[in-house]
Amino acid sequence: MNSTDINPSSRLWKLAFTYKTLMIFSCLFSIFSVITSFIPFIAIYFIVCEIILSISHQTELNSELIISYGWLAFMAAALAIVFNFLALCLSHIVAFKTLYNLKYNFIRYLSCLPLGFHTNHSSGELRKIVDDDIEKIEQFIAHQLPDMIGSFASPVVILVILAIFDWRLGLATLVPIILAYIVLISGYRRKDIKTNQQELQKKLIEMSHASVEYIRGITVIKAFNQTFFSFKRFNDAIKAYQFYCLKFIYCFKYHMAFFILLLNSIYLFIVPVVIF
Template sequence: MKEKKKSTLSKLMVFAGNHKYYVYASCILATISAFMALVPFYDIWRIIKEVLEVRPHFNETVHIKNYGGHAVLFALLSMIFYIVALMCSHKAAFRVQATMRTKMMEHIMKLPLGYVESQGSGKIRKIVMESSSATETFLAHNVPDKVISKATPIGLLLMMVFFDWRLGLISLIPAIIAFILMFTAMMGPKMAEDMKQYQNALETMSSEAVEYVRGVPVVKTFGQTIFSFKRFKEAIDEYEKWTLDYTKSMMKPMVCFTTFANAIFAALIIAAYLFVGNQITDQFILNLFFYILITSILTTTLMKIAYAGESQMMVEDALNRMDLIMNVQPLPESKEVKVPSDASIDIENISFSYQNTSTKAIDHLNMHI
């Protein structure tokens, strides 16, 4: 039976320990915050409704202050719940980041020096530091935002029952198009591979930069500045070329996504003209105002989904790179502890060969010191 693939969040929870409950609390609080954030829009709808009912005798309004106070109260409560959710997610994120770095460094200390030299200290440093930083950003910010981006549409769909369902469906059409564009052009396997190539180019440049700086004393001694800079410059040029090509390839999808995500209100105006023409009722105006106001949440939600998706791909790539280090077998250590009788050293039957060579540098060496 094929083993079920673990989600990104499940992999990170392994490093969280008891702090994983902070993540669960953050998700619950973020959900509550998302639903509370919708209440003020309903209060605004009630304010506009009362104003339309009493016009032109606006002094006859009696509930506007109550509705306004109710809207402010729920807006503040939504903000407080979101802040507490972020506090919980940050607490878990910092623990995960620290645990990951500790475990990786403990493992690296047991690896052969040849592995560290072959990979380059700059590359290993980047994986240890920046990969764990990517997980911190994902857990601290993107997890609560992903929960909100899922809860908000559910709340909006429930609210559509009380208003004009036609306008509700029209407002969802640009959002759905933007959502499809995001997952087909800006995410998926191709985007994941592009993210991998980006990190590869960044690692190479980082590694070459570290090695170049470390070799500056030798470079100056022998006057080989131009030749020593060649590999570093090639890494920079390769990174520049890849970044520009990637940015140009994403230009059109990003423009289309942003256009549809921010043009929901325009679809509502067109729909209003087609549905009622010159015969506009107070109820229709009321519902139209509500949907125009609520579209800002849809736009923000789509943007949060886009950034959270990008961050998740970065975390998945970071975890894969960490696994490449963690899967390397450390040098074997003897479990048998003996107390030496004197200061002598015996070496028996030692052989060694460099990587990718058939000739042994040391062949069955025996020595007594």
């Protein structure tokens, strides 16, 4: 199979689950952390209900029950921190092992290539692959993947809790979330946004190459008085990246604005249901 035919997303997920058992446990601990983090809110709800009932019925406050709910909230919050810590520990172990294997295989592959390859490819390009591109995978595996699993679990847990207390509130909360993600997905499906995003990535790579070569070769550039030409190439790369970055932002600004607006306006859907 040609390297250009490989789907980057599937390749990234394959790398993330190279050590499948550790990664699965990391995701499970992240989900457990999300679930336990909502228990204190439920405990506070029952504490408030107990206080209101005791005031309305003019009865003695059940202090033992309130204290037990308080301990439940404390232990659940502590347990959520422990689960999150375990999830991040396991994901970092997977990330560091994956980075080591990638860098080792890449350097070993470079040592087997003919000298013509190194002539046609700049040192800045190769250095960026080792130091920047491969290092970015660590951010996804160690941080973004557990957080993403937890982010997907959070609305599910919230909807389950709301459905248990009142299914109408659960439906009212679900509507704006669905609408927000429909707006976001519709933005990513636009052809101009996809094109601008691809060009943005290309210009980012060109800017990184130019910056690395300019900084590493500054002594040679000054010795041969080539500062102006080298800086001009670096400056052109920055301006090209700026152009496509602004172009991508302007294309996506309305979709992102409506996405944030819908998520931050969930109460506008919930309050009428509560009043009704």
